[in-house]
Amino acid sequence: EPEVTQTPSHQVTQMGQEVILRCVPISNHLYFYWYRQILGQKVEFLVSFYNNEISEKSEIFDDQFSVERPDGSNFTLKIRSTKLEDSAMYFCASRLSMGATNEKLFFGSGTQLSVL
Amino acid sequence: DQQVKQNSPSLSVQEGRISILNCDYTNSMFDYFLWYKKYPAEGPTFLISISSIKDKNEDGRFTVFLNKSAKHLSLHIVPSQPGDSAVYFCAASASRAGGFKTIFGAGTRLFVKA
Numbered sequence: 001e002p003e004v005t006q007t008p009s010h011q012v013t014q015m016g017q018e019v020i021l022r023c024v025p026i027s028n029h030l031y032f033y034w035y036r037q038i039l040g041q042k043v044e045f046l047v048s049f050y051n052n053e054i055s056e057k058s059e060i061f062d063d064q065f066s067v068e069r070p071d072g073s074n075f076t077l078k079i080r081s082t083k084l085e086d087s088a089m090y091f092c093a094s095r096l097s098m099g100a101t102n103e104k105l106f107f108g109s110g111t112q113l114s115v116l
Numbered sequence: 117d118q119q120v121k122q123n124s125p126s127l128s129v130q131e132g133r134i135s136i137l138n139c140d141y142t143n144s145m146f147d148y149f150l151w152y153k154k155y156p157a158e159g160p161t162f163l164i165s166i167s168s169i170k171d172k173n174e175d176g177r178f179t180v181f182l183n184k185s186a187k188h189l190s191l192h193i194v195p196s197q198p199g200d201s202a203v204y205f206c207a208a209s210a211s212r213a214g215g216f217k218t219i220f221g222a223g224t225r226l227f228v229k230a
Contacts, residue, residue, distance in 0.1 A: 004159070031216065042222035043160065043205060056216040091159050103148045103209055105218055107159030 002026045006092050006108035013082055013115055021077045021111045023092030031095040032075045033105060034067065036060075036088040043091065049075065082115045089113075119143045120208050122221035129228050135193040137224050139206030142187065146208040150218070151180060151191045154203045160220075163204070164191070196228045 005024045013019050025032050034046040047057040049067055066078045075094075079086055089112050093105040121140045129135045141149075147168040152160035166173040166180045166189070173180050179192045193200055206221040 033217070035220075043220040045217045045219060048216040050216065058217075093159075103165060103211060103218070104150060104162040105160075107152075107161065109157070109159045 002106075004092055004094055004106050004108035006090075006111050008111060009109065010112045011114070013113070015084055015115055016081050019079050019082055019113065021079075021090050021092075021113070023075045023077070023108055024073050025075055025092065025094030026096075026106055027073070029094035029096050029106070031055075031097070032067075032069070033093040033095070034077045035091045035093060035107075037091065037110075038088045046077075079113075082113075084115050087113055087115045119146075120206055120219050120221040122206050122224050124224050125222070126225040126227065129196045129226065131198055131228055131230050132195045135191075135196045135200065135226055135228065137191040137193075137204050137206075137226065139189045139191075139221055140187055141189075141206075141208050143208070143210065143219075144187070145210040146219075148209045148211060149180070149182060149189050150207045150209075151178075152205040152207060152220075154205060154223070160205055193226075196226075198228050198230050201226055201228045 007022045032049040035043050037043045045058050047061045048055045064080045068076050089110045091110045092108045095105050119142050150165040151163040153163045154160045164175050164178045164180050166182050171182050182189045203223040203225045205223045207218050209218045
């Protein structure tokens, strides 16, 4: 079965540094997402991306965050200047299309980001 | 943002018995509800879903019930198996309202004892 892949699985960085989290969504999917889960808390929506632009974002997704689909396969999340509270598991997800039969998201296995 | 609530952080059930996981929502624009299962060090995986036009959907051992008037849904697993031990997330989306995002609850950790 096709899957969403994320790299790296773990990322350790110093506070204030930039990080880029990488994702390869399922190839024929059209909608792309980033979610995060702080340890022990709920899975939180960050941003959705469709047709090469952000379609929706949460209040967490401030100016320090950006997303990009630089080519036909990769989808990246950049955090410009990391803060301690950015430490979380970041999940990439993709969806085939919109509509009642295509609501389910396919998630990658996540990147554990640790900001020291 | 507490649009999807799972008030039980954990549930322990004996193998072979029924597991019932509950979820409440507040946004009446939600028109599709999903349950995801998550093992440690893995991403959530889709389990079962239900459209707001239905009140029940069944897939093998898993059944989801939707009570729109109460804004409540539940996931029934019967019979429960030790391999079902995981965190279960309730999720909802409002695609017909033009929304792109799926909102998740905080999750319920299910322990199935052998």
